[in-house]
Amino acid sequence: MIPLFEHHQLLAHKLPYVSLGEFPTPVQKLVQLGRQIGLDSLFIKRDDLSGKVYGGNKIRKLEFILGNALRTKVNEVLTFGAAGSNHALATAIYAKQLGLNSISMLVPQLNAHYVRRNLLMSYHCGAELHLYPNIPLIMPLAALAVLYQLLRHRLKRGQLPRVIPIGGSSPLGVVGFVNAAFELKEQILRGEIPEPDYIYVASGSMGTAAGLTLGLRAINSKTRVISVRVNSDSFVNAKGMVKLIYKTNSLLSSLDPSFPRLEFSEHDMDIRHSFFGKQYALFTKEGMEAVARMERYGGIKLEGTYTGKAFAALIDDGKKSSLRDKVLLFWNTYNSLDFSGAIATIDYHQLPRCFHRYFEEEVQPLECE
16 A cells, blocks of 8 residues: 555545556665765655656656546546657556557657657557647647547547646646655655755656645655756746645545645745756756766766756755755656667657657757767
């Protein structure tokens, strides 16, 4: 039984859930890296190892979201993301594992090697891939595209696909990271890590940070979550995070009155905006330097869109003398499992033509360096 259900047992009977991941994920002290950046108590939460085939932070959300899909007996799921979306890929992988079809509604992004890998793996998993122009001022166009696909699949399969929001950051998905906070508490009690003063995490759709913030408050932890924005501030902002936390809290409290109803304000949200860069998926110098440091001194791979920027924020904060004696936990949301064997023989020409450019055009300059 997962930690959240052990503490609030009514939730085990009322919340949809399917086991997909390898939990608890390890916590590890980064001794050499911490010494290199002047931090004595630097730890990492290895959510990069959260699955057998594919890791990262999305699995925790999908355990509840896909659990609900199974409970309601849908046969397809439809979700959203950029061309190289880790969430869309994770959905494709674990939906297939559960016998569900997956539809990915994607928008263009800057090119990178991980975009190519993710597209090929999504194709390998049988995902139906669509690419639409990203035109923020013409929302009806995107809405019409989604409506068309929903109706097309309704006619083809006899029922509508279950829609999963971007990043899996619905209240049901956020519960996965409420559970993660309870998991961390067990690791603290076992002496695997001291109680952190701060957790640093990349935030692209707020679900991970919102779940941790709610879960940590529910277990009376002193730990503060530092959310490092890696997406537009229309996707990551204090007002939206408070709203998402309240919706998740309301869901849990309504299903099990033993889960406390808690108070939050925008002042409780610590969101770092200065490491985003100029646009989504544009690698930054600071972010790529952080990626290089983690690999050189910690032996762990990060990437430039999410985790590199989040770790760059931790490094920058670590320069402050007030943090030198604090326990800092970096929550690694990236997948580190190698699936290159599964995609080695796939010719990218098998993908829809609109995706070919990601294999024919250069990746962005900072990745080349």
